[in-house]
Amino acid sequence: MEKNETKERTLSRREALEWVARAAVVGCLAVHTCDVFAEEKAGGAKGLNLKDLKDIGGGSAASGSGYVVVKTDKGVAAFSDVCTHRGKNIKVDGTKGIFCPAHGSQFNADGSVKKGPAKEGLSWLKLTLDKDGNVSVDTKSTIKDGTWTPLPDAKK
Numbered sequence: 072m073e074k075n076e077t078k079e080r081t082l083s084r085r086e087a088l089e090w091v092a093r094a095a096v097v098g099c100l101a102v103h104t105c106d107v108f109a110e111e112k113a114g115g116a117k118g119l120n121l122k123d124l125k126d127i128g129g130g131s132a133a134s135g136s137g138y139v140v141v142k143t144d145k146g147v148a149a150f151s152d153v154c155t156h157r158g159k160n161i162k163v164d165g166t167k168g169i170f171c172p173a174h175g176s177q178f179n180a181d182g183s184v185k186k187g188p189a190k191e192g193l194s195w196l197k198l199t200l201d202k203d204g205n206v207s208v209d210t211k212s213t214i215k216d217g218t219w220t221p222l223p224d225a226k227k
């Protein structure tokens with residue numbers, strides 16, 4: 072082979088799929104990062120609407136970026152989405168309710184532990200709720216456990 076000869080190489084199907092997968096991961100990270108920055112630009116408050124909550128049995132809930140919002144007959148609450156077992160992010164779904172996908176801990180609608188290995192409940196976060204059901208969560212401010220915010224129609 073001569074010194075200046077270029078060695079052509081074709082990608083195998085597997086290599087091509089790996090590149091596509093890598094590009095997809097980078098794209099998803101970029102979109103997620105933009106969403107987080109958009110929320111941060113809005114004054115550090117993060118939020119959703121009560122209409123976004125899904126039934127979890129005993130209440131309804133949804134997770135956002137860094138928080139979980141729950142509505143029960145006691146009112147509305149927001150919890151940190153950091154699992155008290157080993158710090159993984161909490162998720163919400165209609166079957167498992169508020170749960171940690173890492174080791175299977177589950178939490179009740181009041182943030183207390185329903186099933187371990189977590190031993191402590193989730194941290195309650197400060198929130199504001201407007202008359203239209205928009206919830207704004209301050210993920211940097213914890214409040215006393217059990218501090219429910221009354222529902223908009225209960226405020227009248």
Ligand code: FES
Nearest residue numbers: 154156157171174
């Ligand atoms: S980190 Fe959540 S159960 Fe282990």
